[in-house]
Each structure stands twice: as C-alpha cells, then as structure tokens.
Amino acid sequence: MALPKDLAGFSTRAIHAGQRPDPETGARAMPIYATSSFVFEDAQSAADLFALQNYGDIYTRISNPTTAAFEERLASLEGGLGGLATASGQAAQLIAVLTLCKEGDEIVAARNLYGGTITQFDVTLRRMGIHTTFVDASRVENIEEAITDRTKLVYGETIGNPRGEVLDIEPIAALAHDHGVPLMIDNTFASPWLCRPFEWGADIVVHSATKFIGGHGVVIAGAIVESGLFPWDNGNFGVMTDPSPAYHGLRFWENFREYAYLTKARAELLRDVGAAISPFNSFLLLLGLETLPLRMERHVENAREVALFLAANPAVSWVSYPIFPDSPGRDLVEKYTPAGPGAVFTFGLKKGYDAGVRFIETVQLASHLANVGDTKTLVIHPASTTHQQVSPEARAAAGVGDDTIRISVGLEDIEDILADLDSALGEAARV
C-alpha cells in the first residue's frame, strides 16, 4: 500500500518524503535529472502544460524532477502545502515577496534580520517602490503601529541573526491576520526540526537552504514553503484574484484556490526572475535533509556546551544565547524551540575590538568565514569584516559591537571545539 499513514514521523519524512524509487529504472536514491528541457508528448499536451492546464516538466528554470523531490520533502517537514526551491535564500525571499507585492505596497519587518535581507528590503525593494518599515518586533504593538492599508505582509526570523533571539510568532501571526495580511518567516536558523512556524500561525516560510538544510557548507540554495491556509480572496490581494496579464487573464485564486500562491510564485516569478536551482544542488539538499534530525540534535547539544563554557570564561563579557536563567526571551525559547535556540549566536570579548581580531586570527579548528550552519564550527568578528564600513553606532544597533564574535557551532567533538576556543580566548585576553 502506498500510504502507511497520512503523516509519517519527522525522521521518516526527512528520508522518504518526496522521493519514491525512480519509476523508469527503480533507482532507490534520487537520480540527478541533469537536463535543461523535457520533450512533449504531442502538440496538445505541450499547449496544456504552457497554459498550466496540466502538470509536468517543461524546462529546468521552472521545475525539475530532482528539485521537485527536494521541494516536497521540505514542504513535508515544515508541514506545508508545497515548496519552491531557488538558487539562493535571497532569491527565495525576493520571489516570495514579489508574488504578493507591487509598486506602492509595504512590508513591516522585524529590524533584527540577516544583513542581506535588510539591504534587499531597504535598498533593492525600495528602489522598486516596495517600502519596508523596520520595527523592534519584541513589542507586538510596534508592528501594529507600522501596519497601514498598503501593508501586504509582516516579516521576521524565527531565530534572529546574529544575536539568536527567538521571535514571538503566535501573537504576531494573529496580529497580521487581524489586518488581513500574511506572516512570512525566515526559518533558516531553526530549520523545521527545531521549529515549524506554520504550527504557530505563520503563512509563508522562507529558507536559506545553504545553512542547516544542506548542512555541509557545499551548496548555495533557498526555498519557499506555504501553508495553503491564507485566504488570498480577502480583498487585499488583487494579484491573486484579478486576471493575470502573464496568463491571458487567468485568475490564480479562482483556478487554483489554496494552490494559487505557489503556482503563481513558480509560473510567474520563478519563471521571470530566473533564479532557478541546479538539479545537482537539489540532490545535495536531499542528502542534507536525510540527516537533518541527527545533525540538529548534535548542533544544539554542542551549542549549549559552548555557551556554558563561554559564560564561565574570564575573557568573555557576555553570551547572547537564551538558555541562562537570566536570559531575556528564555520563555520564547521554551515555547518555540524547546530543543534549544539553534547553534548560531554571539558573545562579547572584554577587551573589545583588538581582542576580537586576535581571537579570530588565533583559532585553529574553527573556520573564519561568513557562513553558518556547517558541520564545521565557524566564527566571524563582524566589526572587522562584514560590518567594517558600518559606523560604531549602527553596529551597536544591529547587535554587533566592536567586541562581538558570532559563532556557528559545528559537529566536531565538543572537547576539541572547547580546547580551540579556550586557546584563542587566552590569546585574546593578552592584547
């Protein structure tokens, strides 16, 4: 029987969802369909595909069987209706937003976001006439005050980058719905193993799959997942209910109902933006997802050990990882990410900027680079690298002072991670 039950467990789905043995060959692992294009059966079936009247692959810029396996698997793990993979997390976010927003529309976003998201919203989207108001999302009233009749979505990260604070998703989703707009959540730092935002009312989830989903630092990729529950016919989303000039006047909501958002995102935006993922990268992401539960369990276990170690080290002035009795937002961790608030966080060095540079230059196991969510432990000193051109005041507002180190705790033996940090912290204390 093809259906042991309607919803298998998380680890089972991480391994099986979206991929049955290849119908042609019986291959058990997912074949990499390295092809740009797919032949049509006949003229009529080609016409049906182009008119969205039938399902099927046309061209890998729009869909591909290897990529479809990844999309369905991630959608299953998030508990969503479906997924859409893209060339990067930035592309996923752009397509997710442009499916809903046009010139003159507005976004209300938490201000503690990944820097790349802030520049995409604040510079590129603003240049296109889509305006974002950034607010301190730790107070829900701040979001409410920023919502106008032009707002099309509310945006935040499950676990903020880089400070690691957890967003209070449930009341923010309720507030967004009161105003007839969806809540879009970047779930990159949590992954669906730590938190599934749909369970708290979020409507759209975006990912940089480059991080914990891929898990090994080898792929640049992104994804969109949608719950299928938002009422796009509530009067605020003419882009979903009005005739589409891209498809001869087709009304996406009327024809596809709950499937309308993702169908439009693929058929219009992915097609037109062109940020398609390579099938080879989709294959690597499928491998990544198979071990996501095992990896995340060890990531948060090691992160906890590292945070406790740092908090007790004399060279360290503070640790922003909300597991300590006096940590702000610890109640949010218990509610949304009870297994632990991810494996990426920041800490401060007592001797400031120079100590940060010395620490980064002294580590021998941890890697000095600008990614997170690798099997390897990664560190960066934002003040001397990613935020070098930012004023000290703006750095402080973003939670990256001169003394701040960001760490992404990897899967090495915890004794080795701690020995490396201990040695580098000793050097940093001598500047």
Place this chain on the structure above:
Amino acid sequence: MSERPHDATATERLAILRRARSVALVGVSANPLRSSNFVATYLIRTPYLIRPVNPVYTDVLGIPTFPSLADLPEPPDIVDVFRRQDQLPGVVEEAIEVGAKVVWFQLGLRHEEAAARARDAGLQVVQDRCLKIEHARFAGGLHAAGFNTGVISSRRRRPI
C-alpha cells in the same frame, strides 16, 4: 494537513480513483479560463471515460456534452460537481437516481445535508476537493509541481 471530520481520507480518495472508470463533469464550462475547464483538460488525458454534463453546450473540448445526468448513456462512477452550493442537493438527487457510485464536490463546495443524503443512499462522498488535484496527488503531477502529496512509499509508483 489534517483531515476534516467525515471527509474521505487520502487512502479512501485513492481507492475511489482506482475503482472508477467514468467521470461525469456536472456544470463544466467551455471557457478555457474557468477551473472546471482546467479539470476537464486534465482528465481527458487520463484513461477515464469523461462525460461533460451542461445544458448550455453540445460539446466541451470536442467531447459530446449531455444536458443532464439522466441523459447519459450509462451510469457514471463519479459525479464531479461544479455548481453553486445551493444546487448541490438537486445534483445529489440526480446522482442517486442514475445510480452513480460517488459524488464529488469540487474545491470550495461543501454541503453537509446533501452529503448525508448521498451517504444514506449508499454513495461515497468527497467534499471541497479538486478531482484533478487528487488524481495528480497519486499520479505524480502534484509532486512534479513541488506540492506535498503526503505519499511515503518504497515502491515504484504504478498507474492509477
């Protein structure tokens, strides 16, 4: 995606699709922008015998179209309904009358009294589901479009 109360489960919907040989499309439109036309376009490429039913047309997508279920040459297995909600009880009575096995209300259509009447007469009922999407869920099309089919299996997919 939790199942609604009294609704056909995924296993039951697959069984309906496997057993059926013929589908009557009640209220199907000849307008290529209407969702019923999308469903018809998809279903005529499956092995099902498709019987459009609509008094307004004599043919839809080149297929002879009948004014009512009673005019069909044989009883349909599935009566797939694209009509206004208030017309569902009448369609159910016609479906019972001609000896259909399943009444299927399309996406956005739900009528608990009409559904109960059909069940009491021995018919299976599916509500607020798209026959095209449910077929595609098990035949592979929905998966190809990146959607979550809920299917977990170590067996090769076989034709429905």
